[in-house]
Amino acid sequence: MHKIGCLTALLLLLTVDLQAAALDTAAAESRNLPREYRLDGLVEAVNRTTVSAQTQGQVEEILYDVDDYVDKNAVLVRLKDTEHRTRVTQAAADLKSATARLQQANDEFARVEGLYKKKNVSDSAMDQATANLTGAQAELEAATARLEQAQEQLAYTQIRAPYSGIVTHRHVQLGEIASPGAPVMSGISLDELRVIVDVPQSVIPSVRGGAKKGTLARVYLPDGQAIETNKITVFPFADLGSNTFKVRIDLPAETSGQLRALFPGMFVKTGFVVGEKRELTVPKAAVVQRSEITGVYVITEGDHVHFRQIRLGRVLPDAYVVLAGLTEGERVALDPIAAGALLKSQAPMRHAGAEEQGHD
Template sequence: MKIGFRVARALSISLLLIAATGQTAATEPPAADQLTIAKASYRVVPKEYRLDGVVEAINRTTVSAQTSGQVEAILYDVDDFVEKGEIIVRLRDTEHRARLAQAAAELRSASAQLEQARDEHARVKGLYEQQNVSESAMDRAEAELKSAEARLDSAQANLEQAQEQLAYTQIRAPYSGIVTRRHVELGEIASPGTPVMSGVSLEELRVIIDVPQSLIPAVRELGEIRVYLPSGEVAEPDRITVFPFADLGSNTFKVRADLSTETEGLFPGMFVKTGIVTGKEQELTVPKEAVVYRSEVTAVYVVDPDGDIRLRQIRTGPTLDDEVVVLSGLTEGEQVALDPIAAGVALKAQAQSRVEGGEPQDG
């Protein structure tokens, strides 16, 4: 069993070397002193409590009709992207155009009546100043003028209302987004308040997290949450909101993390991993580019002070920007190669030279 384990380990390392190098024996291998190296060192890193979060859109809207009319055209459907202000549904506008024409005619009539009332008021005022008409006639002329002005204001308001009702026959998108549901069909009669389309905007997203009450003081005090994106990147929320009440069933508080508009790869309804920062601690780290991932093996190429290269399996923790936390397998100050491919070639050449020199091989 011991021999079998040693053979299997050697075979695993050989496969790692072959996969890492991808080069022929004819390639001139780099020497150990030519490798770019870095030291494993301790650094202060956030202490996190991992929780699942759900992505949701900040802008989620169901657009409804604001006037009555028959659905004449549906310009977008589910999964279509719509720019802000684009027409998504058009209602039949024959009746609304007729009302607009009628309101415009009433406005012209009111304008003509006002001109006539002004002329009459000026004529009566001149006669009144010459004491050729009574005071009651002057009062009637002023009343007629005010009445004509009021009729003009009313006609102007009716025209604006008719224009607005006509504009409502073209239902527009309130923001840029994707249509998630269509509520109407061609030929249906829409009334004010009838749902037409639902949609979401992918430009502004947030993550909803159910946080245990024991972690809420840390969230309020530190205000640090890390959102792990599917691409492997980490996003920092622009704003964190803690709901001021707990769920009666789970005793958890809802925490809302608003993401920046530049966050990509997320869609409403997705689950994402989040890290609630509860404090700081010292962790051993190495540069991210030094870590080799092959199947189920995670390793680094360790370069000894005397130039010997060894492939060593390690156990890693979370990735922090450009560094990886090492939980076991390394000690502080050990040197690791930053170019695993070059280190693999050098290790293979080193092993070959030992075989040719008759030196014993490691385990």
């Protein structure tokens, strides 16, 4: 009976080992990866504007306030435009008068020119008609310019948004007199963002060299995703107090969907490629979280399954960098759920097998 029990236990162990052998696995492997120098960066909007009044007038209507979203060319503030409309009306009347005078001067010039060709008027009369026509043309041009100026000043009474964005400050109140140059509203656009980083003097040669070669910089979002870009601008001077150089990272417009997680004023992690180093990696599918422990299921010799705690480094598109807990070449299960089930069934069966062998 003991031999039958032992044989049964061995068969069970063999079944478990065969199941372990059937698991999809991958080896922990070392790769030559870009060596990153990480720093904190500050997100800022590319478009930050304070809209000012371009003509004088009383604030009659305020259509937006702080934190409101504004479309491009939307009217932010209306100024009282009674005086400006009066000027437009007067300028339009002056233009009609100048047009009539030009027509009269044209008719007079044509009449005098006909008589002059027949030698019926003097040279002075012809010169006078020419001068009157030139003066009428100049008066018409001046009247046209005055009308355009009056219409432009009238348009300035409607203060519009230069681009779509969010209002951050409102600088006027109803009833105030807005003067040319006086700030009215401030706003930012979230469509185009960039990150400003203070880079130590010792690192700046590598960053500047990488920028010339088109080497990528990374901006890490709060959810762990990374945006890569080669649009790097290194400022040509250092801060006197900290001996750091400002570096500007422009975020590509095609990542606008990802940029919704970023807002001006936020701190984010950035990474600059400053060389290469060899690091150990495992596929993302192999890493599992058990309570507060991060680990992988390691398949050892004999197709035994073991759970191994590891310490992870940075995240790659298809893998994790492993800082501790694994060595190169060790096999890890790519299906942690199946590997966990095998581990639970493997332990009691092996224990049973050991007991049977002891009784025998």
